Amino acid sequence: MQYLTAFVDYTYPPLRTFWESRRTAHYLSVALVTTFSLSMALAVVNYWHLLALPGLLARCHFLQAVEVSFTLLLFFEMVSLVFVIPDSIANSIGKQIEILSLVLLRSSFKEFSHYNFERPLQSQLESVYKMVADGGGALLVFLLLSLYYGVQRHRAITPEADRAGFVQLKxxxxxxxxxxxxLLIGHDVMQALRTGHWVQSVDRFYLLLIYADVLLLLVAFRYTLHYPDIFRYSAFVLVTVFIRFSLLAPVYYNALLGVFSVVFAIAVVYFHTVFTDGRLAYIARHQPRPPAAAGEVAAPPQPRE
Known part of the structure; x- marks a missing residue:
């Protein structure tokens, strides 16, 4: 256990510092611009038939350049989510919702990449409706996310003596x-190079997050047995399940499930706060009063509600 703790202390803080530094943000921006530029260059080559490119490269066209760039941006956001996990499960859920909004936007751009400007709009209305549904769903998720962060009230669930150990486990x-x-991203790249089809495994990443959240829930039992905290942890795992369902659902249903996931997360945070405040108020009203000192008149008992 001591070696494992030393490994975490040696590995995690430098990785997070590197990822959240301004220099890394600059490199990520350069990577996004370069990816977009290369995608546009490949689209020019394919449009003018300048070269016979193999497999996936041969199907790259102008509208797909946006989709490819959003895919890379989505990967960067997933890495950022990993570094939010040790902060709090509430912040982790917030980051998952942010990624959900980007996935919906990416789905809208993906539908746009199939649009053919040489055909009349009437013959492609279904594609437009799908874009509107995904884009509108992303906008609603973005709006509800502000409410989610607004109702949050962070409370430490572990004693001060155990907090450092709990953070190291996270x-x-x-x-x-x-x-x-x-490993998932490497598998996706290998599959794309072998088959010529790019299939991003965002839904499998959320499945991985479900297992991670369940494990964190079980670890939390070591530090707290308070019912509201355990309920909050368990409900947040369910939020991750709902988000994964929205990623697997067909068009229209995916946006509805995504919006429901955020509404459910807001309800969990709000009602946890209401329950905790009510419980603390109840304990304050009903806790036994200390006996009065000699010569001091005891306060009359307060009527119970």
């Missing part, structure tokens, strides 16, 4: 999720 979990994410 950092270890984040490193494992990061390794699994890199």
């Amino acid at each position: 950092q270890l979990m984040a490193l494992l999720v990061l390794a699994a994410l890199l």
Whole structure:
């Protein structure tokens, strides 16, 4: 256990510092611009038939350049989510919702990449309706996300003496999720090169997050047995399940499930706050009063509601 703790302390803080630095943000921006430029260059080559490109490269066209760039941006956001896991499960759920909004936008751009400007609009109305549904769903998720962050009220669920150990366990979990994410992306790239079809495994990443959230829930039992905290952890795992369902659902249903996931997350945070405040108020009203000192008149008992 001591070696594992030393490994986490040696690995996680430098990785997070590197990822959240301004220099890394500059490199990521350069990577996005370069990816978009190369995609446009490939589209020019394919449009003018300048070269016979193999497999996936031969199907790259102008509208797909936006989709490819959004795919890379989505990967960067998933890595950022990994580094939010040790902060709090509420922040982690918020980051998952952010990624959900980007997935919906990406789905809208993906539908746009299939649009043919040489055909009349009437013959492609179904494609337009799908774009509107995904884009509108992303906008609603974005709006509800502001409400989610607004109703949050962070409370420490672990004693001060145990907090450092709990954070280290979550950092270890984040490193494992990061390794699994890199393996998933590597598998996607290999599949694309072999088959010529790019299939991004965002839904499998959310499945991985479900297992990680369940494990964090079980670990939390070591530090707290308070019913509202356990309920909140369990309900947040269910939010991740709902988000994964929305990624697997067909068009129209995916946006509805995504919006419902955010509404459910807002309800969990709000009602947890209401329950906790009510419970603390109840304890304050009914806790036994200390006996009065000699010569001091005891306060009369307050009537119970």
